[in-house]
Amino acid sequence: MKKIDKKEAGNRLRRFLTERFGNLEDAAAYLDTTVSSLRNSYFNGQSLPGKAILEKLKADGCNIDWLLFGESETMVKRLGYPEYRIEAAIPAGRGELVDLSEWYQSDVLDYSPEDHVFIKVDSEFGYSMMPLIKPDDLVLISFTAPVYDGDLVAARWDRTKGALKLCSFPPNDRTMVMLSSYNSAVLPMVFKKNEIKMYKVVLIKKHGSKR
Structure with missing residues (x-):
């Protein structure tokens, strides 16, 4: 799990509360704490807000990922998009799960329909990417x-x-692009970049999953 810089988190907390409430007295009252506690415990980096305060901040629109880790440029979560709790961090290889539930992290699926569309994997010719992607799966492209x-x-x-x-760019010739299948038995295809258009897949919706 990434280490949290308490001082930087305190600075971001001060910024959010100042912009949201205008003064620390109202902010402290909303969080059921005191101004001195905000200053001496959180703003100076002595400690991090507990779960109760994080829940109040989140309910007021604060982006908790931004607050704790500074990983997003957005201070306030975008409204109108579904939000999902980040429960744990899981390794791609061998390793232990890291419980993230106490940090109250979440993320939103904020893909605008203005520049994203679903395409359906062909049911007859969609086997070269199995088992990563199967026929009739939907992929969201940007x-x-x-x-x-x-x-x-x-x-x-x-x-x-x-x-x-899967796309890759040969290091010896960056004017080319190679398109490979997940199934290694299928030979890759090679194109010049100016001969092809590519759209990034940002989400996979598996066939048969609940809507």
Whole structure:
């Protein structure tokens, strides 16, 4: 789990409370604490807000990820999007789960329909990416997100042809792009960058999951 800089978290807490309430007296009253406690315990980095205060801050719109870790530029959570609790951190290899429930972290699915669309994996020709992606799965693609080496993308070429692949950029020729399947038995495809359009996959909705 990432280490929290208590002093920086205190600075962000001061900023949020000042902008939200205008004065520390009203902020302290809302949080059921005192101004001296805010200053001496939290603002100076002596301790972090407990779960009760974090819940009040979150209910008032504070982005807890921003408050504790500074990982988001957004101080206030965007309203109108579903928000999901981050319960734990899990390793990709061997390791132990890290319980995050006490930190009251969460994130939102804030994909705007203005620049995101779902595409459906073909039920007949959708087997080269199994078991990562299966036929009839839905993938959400972004028209604006940058594509990086190793990203899952929806690619189009020759106007009518396309595929869902893992993209990579050969280090010896950055003008080319290679599209690979999750199934290693399927040979990769290589294109010039200017011959292809790629759209980053930002979410996978597995077929049969509840709507």
